Amino acid sequence: MSLATDSADQPTLYKRIRADIEKRILTGEWPPGHRIPFEHELVARYGCSRMTVNKALSELAQADLIERRRRAGSFVRRPQHHSAVLKIADIRAEITALGRTYGYELIHRKLRTATVADCDRLGVKKAGKVVAIACRHSADNVPFAVEDRLIDLSSVPDAATADFSREPPGSWLLHHVPWTEAEHTISAIVADDRAAKALDIAVGAPCLVIDRYTWRSARTITAVRLLYPGDSHRLVARFKGG
Amino acid sequence: MSLATDSADQPTLYKRIRADIEKRILTGEWPPGHRIPFEHELVARYGCSRMTVNKALSELAQADLIERRRRAGSFVRRPQHHSAVLKIADIRAEITALGRTYGYELIHRKLRTATVADCDRLGVKKAGKVVAIACRHSADNVPFAVEDRLIDLSSVPDAATADFSREPPGSWLLHHVPWTEAEHTISAIVADDRAAKALDIAVGAPCLVIDRYTWRSARTITAVRLLYPGDSHRLVARFKGG
DNA sequence: TTGACTTATATGTCTAGACATATAATCGTG
DNA sequence: CACGATTATATGTCTAGACATATAAGTCAA
Known part of the structure; x- marks a missing residue:
């Protein structure tokens, strides 16, 4: 079991998953509060192991784009409007x-x-x-x-x-x-x-x-x-x- | 094989590894350019799997505290003096x-x-x-x-x-x-x-x-x-x- | 000495599981 | 109906492997 659904994976898989989700958040397709697909759903969609999608989601959580709640799922965060680099x-x-x-x-x-x-x-x-x-x-x-x-x-x-x-x-x-x-x-x-x-x-x-x-x-x-x-x-x- | 060398692990193991290393960098014990122990050395020291130390080191790299170079090892970065939140x-x-x-x-x-x-x-x-x-x-x-x-x-x-x-x-x-x-x-x-x-x-x-x-x-x-x-x-x- | 080739190795990514844990949802009881 | 106990489940962390890949270091020939 391996490889993704579409397009050549120039970047590594977890990066592609992260980019895919980030794009949907930044374009507004998934607005604040929207529930990201569960890890097991992403596992099915990308045909990879849970650790791979977990790494992608963890990085998004670290960047404050999503919030992860046990048992509930992962959600697009309300933008913070607070910190700039x-x-x-x-x-x-x-x-x-x-x-x-x-x-x-x-x-x-x-x-x-x-x-x-x-x-x-x-x-x-x-x-x-x-x-x-x-x-x-x-x-x-x-x-x-x-x-x-x-x-x-x-x-x-x-x-x-x-x-x-x-x-x-x-x-x-x-x-x-x-x-x-x-x-x-x-x-x-x-x-x-x-x-x-x-x-x-x-x-x-x-x-x-x-x-x-x-x-x-x-x-x-x-x-x-x-x-x-x-x-x-x-x-x-x-x-x-x- | 499990558990660490000292002290109760209130935080999770990878967080403790990350904190240990970050502390040595911030106190100057490991100055810029210093080579961090190899992953397999940290695996031995903490008695855990490589994925665990890898997660700790990856987060440090993401925070720009260390630089990771294939075949060479991981090194304390020269401070950037460039970005502030x-x-x-x-x-x-x-x-x-x-x-x-x-x-x-x-x-x-x-x-x-x-x-x-x-x-x-x-x-x-x-x-x-x-x-x-x-x-x-x-x-x-x-x-x-x-x-x-x-x-x-x-x-x-x-x-x-x-x-x-x-x-x-x-x-x-x-x-x-x-x-x-x-x-x-x-x-x-x-x-x-x-x-x-x-x-x-x-x-x-x-x-x-x-x-x-x-x-x-x-x-x-x-x-x-x-x-x-x-x-x-x-x-x-x-x-x-x- | 220099440049091309080979090799060893540390990191990068990934797997297919496992158990822990917080908590939403359900169920039962007063 | 309100509230406490139970259960189901998604995430959090971890393992013991695997192969890929970039590259430092060593080797050898010109």
Whole structure:
């Protein structure tokens, strides 16, 4: 017993089953609440074993497209309208991907014992030493973003001696610190005097702000604020939902 | 042959295997590039069948934490630093979740044949009729966001007769249109005269803008621009990466 | 040294079963 | 009719195999 009902199976069978169902959901043929055929029905339709259709349905459940209920069956979920995948690229990668010349400039670097404000920003009770960095990224010699960063040296001691005059701290951290988790907060402000000068825009011009707080297994790594000219930069997020 | 080496298996075995490995990656014990034990090694360690460890590893690969290479093994991926899950909640849900009173007000509603600008905004060559809506959301009677929306009636005919004076178009669409895909663009602007009046903020105050373009299987559904006061609203995105 | 060929092996997919478990539906009883 | 006990069933997890396939590594010839 094997093989499917129609068409050559270039992709593997479970992928085809998954794609078939996903298509019916996305076209609206199977609206939210609709019961997906039972596993044993799909087994019959595709002429395969239950593990195969189970793998397809499990992946759909993982992607939140369907909900699986014991004894009841699998149902198309109501779209969530809640989560989108936001691509926040490394700035250098983002600029070079646009075919523009990346420029980097260290404005300020200071090693100091953490102030109360620093601790607050890093979300720690008491920190030892930190590195505070201000720098600017540019595309084709036009200011692209200014970065204001704090690195917790008790988590990343090597950062004390790293040369941030050549390499942006973001790239350096990316290569020197393994997997982390982070939280981004996006907001809008108007450029004050200092920001306007750094970004070469008018005082009062809109700016997009990304605050990123990064940690690894409960240890703070770094906190950074990125300031972009609001009219020239955009964040794009794709998603599936309602 | 069954059961694992240590501790009671409250979660199922494959979940425990996945969690074990994920923990070692996230703590840095297994840095990027590190080779995960082969499936047959994990089979021996956990005393289970290969399908069980395969399921654990497959899920880790799906989450981009590891990369699997035939003949070579499975490796901890270099963190991507690229994608974050951004929660963009339904405005009503967002406000009520904060324990505040949601308010809605229809400012403007017009049914018209699509202008060139409308078609451009909807990303279609030529549209028939559209509904243009302007409305305002408030929290505890304080303006929270203004919405400027276009709905393509050739895709959603029912929207022509829907009563948007009571129900926000976002909620209505959520309940009347099945699964869709969307693209969000986030940027910053300063409030012009009209926006300032609608949001009860000063002209020139920063605003966060979300432009959302929604479609279902190649058919445009709606395009909407949401304008938030930039200092009072924040978008938060969690992620795992570098 | 280099390039072509062969081989070994880890993953990718799949099977035909199994038992566990949550729960919808049914049945019985007060 | 309301409510508790029972049963049927769809999913959840797992096994012990199988063959396919991409490819790293080794082999050999030019």
